[in-house]
Amino acid sequence: xxxxxxxxxxxxxxxxxxxxxxxxxxxxxxxxxxxxxxxxxxxxxxxxxxxxxxxxxxxxxxxxxxxxxxxxxxxxxxxxxxxxxxxxxxxxxxxxxxxxxxxxxxxxxxxxxxxxxxxxxxxxxxxxxxxxxxxxxxxxxxxxxxxxxxxxxxxxxxxxxxxxxxxxxxxxxxxxxxxxxxxxxxxxxxxxxxxxxxxxxxxxxxxxxxxxxxxxxxxxxxxxxxxxxxxxxxxxxxxxxxxxxxxxxxxxxxxxxxxxxxxxxxxxxxxxxxxxxxxxxxxxxxxxxxxxxxxxxxxxxxxxxxxxxxxxxxxxxxxxxxxxxxxxxxxxxxxxxxxxxxxxxxxxxxxxxxxxxxxxxxxxxxxxxxxxxxxxxxxxxxxxxxxxxxxxxxxxxxxxxxxxxxxxxxxxxxxxxxxxxxxxxxxxxxxxxxxxxxxxxxxxxxxxxxxxxxxxxxxxxxxxxxx
Amino acid sequence: xxxxxxxxxxxxxxxxxxxxxxxxxxxxxxxxxxxxxxxxxxxxxxxxxxxxxxxxxxxxxxxxxxxxxxxxxxxxxxxxxxxxxxxxxxxxxxxxxxxxxxxxxxxxxxxxxxxxxxxxxxxxxxxxxxxxxxxxxxxxxxxxxxxxxxxxxxxxxxxxxxxxxxxxxxxxxxxxxxxxxxxxxxxxxxxxxxxxxxxxxxxxxxxxxxxxxxxxxxxxxxxxxxxxxxxxxxxxxxxxxxxxxxxxxxxxxxxxxxxxxxxxxxxxxxxxxxxxxxxxxxxxxxxxxxxxxxxxxxxxxxxxxxxxxxxxxxxxxxxxxxxxxxxxxxxxxxxxxxxxxxxxxxxxxxxxxxxxxxxxxxxxxxxxxxxxxxxxxxxxxxxxxxxxxxxxxxxxxxxxxxxxxxxxxxxxxxxxxxxxxxxxxxxxxxxxxxxxxxxxxxxxxxxxxxxxxxxxxxxxxxxxxxx
Numbered sequence: 001x002x003x004x005x006x007x008x009x010x011x012x013x014x015x016x017x018x019x020x021x022x023x024x025x026x027x028x029x030x031x032x033x034x035x036x037x038x039x040x041x042x043x044x045x046x047x048x049x050x051x052x053x054x055x056x057x058x059x060x061x062x063x064x065x066x067x068x069x070x071x072x073x074x075x076x077x078x079x080x081x082x083x084x085x086x087x088x089x090x091x092x093x094x095x096x097x098x099x100x101x102x103x104x105x106x107x108x109x110x111x112x113x114x115x116x117x118x119x120x121x122x123x124x125x126x127x128x129x130x131x132x133x134x135x136x137x138x139x140x141x142x143x144x145x146x147x148x149x150x151x152x153x154x155x156x157x158x159x160x161x162x163x164x165x166x167x168x169x170x171x172x173x174x175x176x177x178x179x180x181x182x183x184x185x186x187x188x189x190x191x192x193x194x195x196x197x198x199x200x201x202x203x204x205x206x207x208x209x210x211x212x213x214x215x216x217x218x219x220x221x222x223x224x225x226x227x228x229x230x231x232x233x234x235x236x237x238x239x240x241x242x243x244x245x246x247x248x249x250x251x252x253x254x255x256x257x258x259x260x261x262x263x264x265x266x267x268x269x270x271x272x273x274x275x276x277x278x279x280x281x282x283x284x285x286x287x288x289x290x291x292x293x294x295x296x297x298x299x300x301x302x303x304x305x306x307x308x309x310x311x312x313x314x315x316x317x318x319x320x321x322x323x324x325x326x327x328x329x330x331x332x333x334x335x336x337x338x339x340x341x342x343x344x345x346x347x348x349x350x351x352x353x354x355x356x357x358x359x360x361x362x363x364x365x366x367x368x369x370x371x372x373x374x375x376x377x378x379x380x381x382x383x384x385x386x387x388x389x390x391x392x393x394x395x396x397x398x399x400x401x402x403x404x405x406x407x408x409x410x411x412x413x414x415x416x417x418x419x420x421x422x423x424x425x426x427x428x429x430x431x432x433x434x435x436x437x438x439x440x441x442x443x444x445x446x447x448x449x450x451x452x453x454x455x456x457x458x459x460x461x462x463x464x465x466x467x
Numbered sequence: 468x469x470x471x472x473x474x475x476x477x478x479x480x481x482x483x484x485x486x487x488x489x490x491x492x493x494x495x496x497x498x499x500x501x502x503x504x505x506x507x508x509x510x511x512x513x514x515x516x517x518x519x520x521x522x523x524x525x526x527x528x529x530x531x532x533x534x535x536x537x538x539x540x541x542x543x544x545x546x547x548x549x550x551x552x553x554x555x556x557x558x559x560x561x562x563x564x565x566x567x568x569x570x571x572x573x574x575x576x577x578x579x580x581x582x583x584x585x586x587x588x589x590x591x592x593x594x595x596x597x598x599x600x601x602x603x604x605x606x607x608x609x610x611x612x613x614x615x616x617x618x619x620x621x622x623x624x625x626x627x628x629x630x631x632x633x634x635x636x637x638x639x640x641x642x643x644x645x646x647x648x649x650x651x652x653x654x655x656x657x658x659x660x661x662x663x664x665x666x667x668x669x670x671x672x673x674x675x676x677x678x679x680x681x682x683x684x685x686x687x688x689x690x691x692x693x694x695x696x697x698x699x700x701x702x703x704x705x706x707x708x709x710x711x712x713x714x715x716x717x718x719x720x721x722x723x724x725x726x727x728x729x730x731x732x733x734x735x736x737x738x739x740x741x742x743x744x745x746x747x748x749x750x751x752x753x754x755x756x757x758x759x760x761x762x763x764x765x766x767x768x769x770x771x772x773x774x775x776x777x778x779x780x781x782x783x784x785x786x787x788x789x790x791x792x793x794x795x796x797x798x799x800x801x802x803x804x805x806x807x808x809x810x811x812x813x814x815x816x817x818x819x820x821x822x823x824x825x826x827x828x829x830x831x832x833x834x835x836x837x838x839x840x841x842x843x844x845x846x847x848x849x850x851x852x853x854x855x856x857x858x859x860x861x862x863x864x865x866x867x868x869x870x871x872x873x874x875x876x877x878x879x880x881x882x883x884x885x886x887x888x889x890x891x892x893x894x895x896x897x898x899x900x901x902x903x904x905x906x907x908x909x910x911x912x913x914x915x916x917x918x919x920x921x922x923x924x925x926x927x928x929x930x931x932x933x934x
Binding site: 100146154217241 | 570613616625658660663665669680681708709753809812813840843877878880883903910912
């Protein structure tokens with residue numbers, strides 16, 4: 001699709017070593033954490049905003065699509081080159097430019113790995129709370145583009161809540177700064193937040209200014225087991241109503257518990273039907289007091305077991321229950337569809353019950369766990385793709401699960417985004433006028449539709465200039 | 468400008484009683500907290516989104532501009548009908564629709580007065596932190612449109628940080644929902660945050676879903692006086708570095724102190740050069756501990772006086788110093804230009820020194836106070852408009868103050884917005900490409916430029932269809 005003249009121009013921009021065109025070199029840029037795969041025409045690795053800008057200007061002139069990509073850890077196909085064209089990888093831009101300990105801000109390039117950034121700021125006594133499950137390999141640019149969440153979001157918010165400013169290359173190739181280095185600022189439209197979560201469709205992020213916090217004094221982990229899902233859900237509201245906002249309120253349903261117990265024998269009591277893994281952080285004295293308060297608050301709600309860690313090693317033991325979920329799921333079936341619906345937290349028991357009914361109807365095993373504090377549930381439909389009819393049944397189940405979340409005042413996705421995998425369903429959630437307004441914004445900034453076409457909105461891939 | 472046929476159509480939409488056309492009836496909708504004044508052609512008071520939609524459709528068809536207005540408490544002329552046309556007042560839409568104590572959310576109409584809303588949620592043990600100085604009369608819709616801040620922003624954030632979802636009438640008349648009732652949600656672009664702070668140029672807000680918090684257990688107020696501005700600024704960073712994020716960190720400079728002391732004789736020690744009014748909230752035991760920690764942290768930084776309130780009455784006494792600032796300013800000169808620049812908080816002493824030099828250069832008295840925790844300083848240039856040349860000197864000073872904030876990595880406005888008053892300066896802060904991207908978004912959603920034309924971007928008022 002890209003002729004040698006265009007490839008030559010790309011090489012002139014980023015250097016010949018930073019353009020890949022051989023299939024075997026490009027394979028690892030053709031997939032993400034979904035099971036989809038699309039081979040691009042070329043892969044480029046620009047070193048800075050100027051090179052990104054030149055690539056985008058070329059793409060507009062020649063009419064080929066550009067698919068920005070960080071580590072490729074996404075769960076929605078957002079970085080995949082469905083329409084051909086080039087994948088633009090941001091991982092060469094991987095410097096932490098500064099950490100300002102006085103103003104508690106950091107400026108980074110998009111290719112910095114999330115956990116590495118956390119470790120660097122922690123060395124200075126600072127804290128970057130967003131903790132997507134992929135943090136060991138996902139990059140900050142991807143986290144921003146997808147507005148990544150994580151267990152700590154209930155107290156601290158998602159990635160977007162820590163982004164103060166960006167340097168972005170717009171689809172036109174224009175390099176702009178958005179936001180800034182101040183905690184407040186109301187001059188002009190908030191392009192920063194518009195770009196966060198825009199899934200690489202409105203601009204390519206080349207620098208990020210993050211807000212940081214002082215690293216919490218201490219933390220305390222509690223593993224709590226309830227005799228019903230309703231008890232666990234009531235516990236969440238009761239704790240928050242008791243003026244305690246935990247750092248994490250991780251939830252596991254009965255199917256998840258059974259999975260983990262079968263494989264790892266952790267001694268979960270047989271009457272346990274739901275787990276809440278609770279962590280509080282902050283002042284050392286306060287968290288001990290809060291642990292006592294939490295125990296008192298949740299005791300009447302069908303509490304079967306309460307274990308509080310006295311030190312880091314014990315905390316790690318309690319977290320094991322949560323960390324062993326993923327490895328044990330494959331015992332049910334080899335293939336996983338991982339959705340991440342959200343409902344208002346009081347509706348968690350309702351949606352779990354509806355999912356149980358959907359599971360019966362479609363005869364597919366479903367395992368639910370996730371972030372109960374913000375009602376964000378990871379719904380895992382476990383299938384074997386080799387069994388005829390099972391993938392189709394799973395698809396039917398997923399659509400009904402989305403609809404159940406929406407009927408309860410929720411959303412189809414709290415963390416993963418729309419990308420390719422939810423684009424066919426977006427009209428379940430957004431009205432034609434909402435989609436119209438979003439498409440108008442997209443068209444205003446990317447009239448030739450060269451940047452990540454075909455994502456988020458169904459049927460968008462055909463409208464770029466000549467790709 | 469509006470003929471009787473159009474006025475008749477407006478009356479048919481909102482009811483004849485809700486259309487004002489007499490000068491004496493419209494006067495109170497012709498000004499705001501700036502000293503600007505523009506008389507509209509008509510004022511309409513719609514009752515709901517459907518009526519707002521019908522007005523906007525009529526405006527598009529007939530080509531007249533529409534200026535949305537809440538309580539008119541803005542500091543930037545954002546609600547003023549500079550280009551003629553109609554003022555659309557949202558104050559009839561003033562219902563609190565629900566307060567959900569389980570999920571900690573509330574749904575309101577835009578005309579609810581901020582303080583009234585705070586009082587209603589407090590009755591249920593809940594907390595809506597944003598506290599603009601105008602909260603006794605400003606409306607929530609206006610707070611959202613301007614992204615209002617306030618003293619508590621350093622800990623809790625600004626209005627935008629509490630907006631989860633909106634019902635908005637787009638300039639086309641389409642009624643859309645944005646965001647939702649869940650804490651997380653990444654389906655589609657974040658139109659919610661785009662609309663927050665868009666100053667009524669992208670849509671008219673007709674419903675707001677707010678996030679709430681549990682009401683803090685207790686609070687503790689401390690009045691601290693330093694022998695230098697640098698000491699006070701260092702205290703701010705040292706407290707936050709000490710892992711304490713106070714609810715408020717209000718700052719007053721020497722000129723402000725002199726003003727208050729001259730008029731009210733509060734017994735501020737003569738060696739005092741800067742005040743920090745500090746408040747912490749949260750767990751009752753924790754805040755007592757934090758008060759002790761704060762005292763220890765700031766003692767070596769030139770602390771001249773430290774007073775901690777032991778009860779609500781004493782707290783009110785300490786707040787008096789801050790509350791008496793505004794009434795005492797007019798002793799200097801009768802007319803005030805109130806700007807609200809922001810700098811990274813470590814740069815507060817630098818910007819204060821630059822403002823002192825600017826004050827000398829232009830020979831106009833300047834008084835600085837504000838929110839030191841987020842570097843947001845209210846710069847009050849006190850003039851007498853009757854003195855020939857003084858208003859011009861003040862204008863020169865203001866422009867240099869903006870430039871000083873920008874040179875230090877700051878912004879022209881942290882809370883007030885651009886509106887009319889800062890539109891002439893916006894190119895100091897934003898690049899042509901940034902403004903281009905913002906105008907492209909505006910044009911995409913409001914191609915006829917009927918909604919609040921002439922605001923934010925200079926020279927925009929002439930481009931609406933036929934107004």
